[in-house]
Amino acid sequence: AQSVTQLGSHVSVSEGALVLLRCNYSSSVPPYLFWYVQYPNQGLQLLLKYTSAATLVKGINGFEAEFKKSETSFHLTKPSAHMSDAAEYFCAVTITSGSRLTFGEGTQLTVNP
Amino acid sequence: GAVVSQHPSWVICKSGTSVKIECRSLDFQATTMFWYRQFPKQSLMLMATSNEGSKATYEQGVEKDKFLINHASLTLSTLTVTSAHPEDSSFYICSGRGDTEAFFGQGTRLTVV
Numbered sequence: 240a241q242s243v244t245q246l247g248s249h250v251s252v253s254e255g256a257l258v259l260l261r262c263n264y265s266s267s268v269p270p271y272l273f274w275y276v277q278y279p280n281q282g283l284q285l286l287l288k289y290t291s292a293a294t295l296v297k298g299i300n301g302f303e304a305e306f307k308k309s310e311t312s313f314h315l316t317k318p319s320a321h322m323s324d325a326a327e328y329f330c331a332v333t334i335t336s337g338s339r340l341t342f343g344e345g346t347q348l349t350v351n352p
Numbered sequence: 353g354a355v356v357s358q359h360p361s362w363v364i365c366k367s368g369t370s371v372k373i374e375c376r377s378l379d380f381q382a383t384t385m386f387w388y389r390q391f392p393k394q395s396l397m398l399m400a401t402s403n404e405g406s407k408a409t410y411e412q413g414v415e416k417d418k419f420l421i422n423h424a425s426l427t428l429s430t431l432t433v434t435s436a437h438p439e440d441s442s443f444y445i446c447s448g449r450g451d452t453e454a455f456f457g458q459g460t461r462l463t464v465v
Contacts (some may be wrong), residue, residue: 273453275460282358282445282456283396329395339386340447340454 241332244341253351258302258317260346262330265311272313273331274304274339283329293344305345314341325350354380358457365436365464373431373460375446380455382448385429387421390443390459393395402429436464 246261264270267277272292277281287298292307304315313330327347355378365371375385383404388396400416402423404406410416418440420432429448433440441464446457 262387280443280459280461282356282364282458284456285453288453290356323392339398339401339451344395 241334241341242270243332243341243343246327247270247329247343247346248265248298249347249349251349252320254276254322257317258315258320258324258348260315260328260330261344261347262304262313262315263311264313264330264332266334268334269325270332270334272299272304272306273333274302274315275331277327277345279328284321286328300316320348320350321352322350324348329332353377354450355370355465356382356455358446358460360460361458362447362461363463365462367464368429368435368438370432370434371396373433373444373446375429375448375457377427377448377455380448380450381426382429382435382450383426384449385423386449386454387419387429387431388445388447390445392443396445398455399431402432411453433462438464440464446459 242265244263248333273288274286286302287296289306299305302317329345357376358373359397387400390396399409399414400410402421404423408421423429439445445459
């Protein structure tokens with residue numbers, strides 16, 4: 240079975256600072272990996288996805304993530320945080336495209352002015 | 353991207369009554385729909401997987417008689433919470449499976465009083 244672990248349930252950064260949200264996965268077969276963002280009382284919005292093409296994946300709102308097989312990681316980064324980035328972020332994994340997702344516990348990102 | 357419309361976005365009901373939540377795929381055919389439950393400050397927990405025209409597959413620990421799922425067409429799946437109790441209060445999110453990824457509804461905040 241596949242799983243993801245998000246290190247750090249809360250991350251706080253200053254506006255304009257680098258955002259780094261960590262995600263490590265476990266899968267016996269090559270995984271598909273996703274990052275989603277959730278604002279309060281809303282559904283999930285896809286930020287980016289890795290589907291075995293390029294290891295550096297660029298997403299929406301300036302986010303990107305790099306798939307590192309040797310480290311079983313898929314960390315999410317953004318060079319400069321904006322106040323509107325404050326939200327809950329979920330890393331997710333599946334082994335079949337479009338199939339059920341297994342989510343991490345989530346990381347709450349706070350952006351301080 | 354594809355759109356999944358979920359209604360209602362919030363509902364308050366009395367204990368003992370039933371509530372129906374609808375999930376529609378607006379511009380694609382979702383042969384598979386996933387229903388998740390999310391408690392405050394927690395991740396998404398998969399409740400069940402429904403395939404159009406067949407019975408839903410429930411995750412361990414989820415009462416199928418309490419959470420009735422119907423997937424009568426390729427664009428509509430419904431979740432009915434029967435005889436709701438305060439402990440059923442939660443955020444429910446549906447997800448439709450597309451060709452390459454899953455698309456999420458906006459979520460339904462259910463409060464049972």
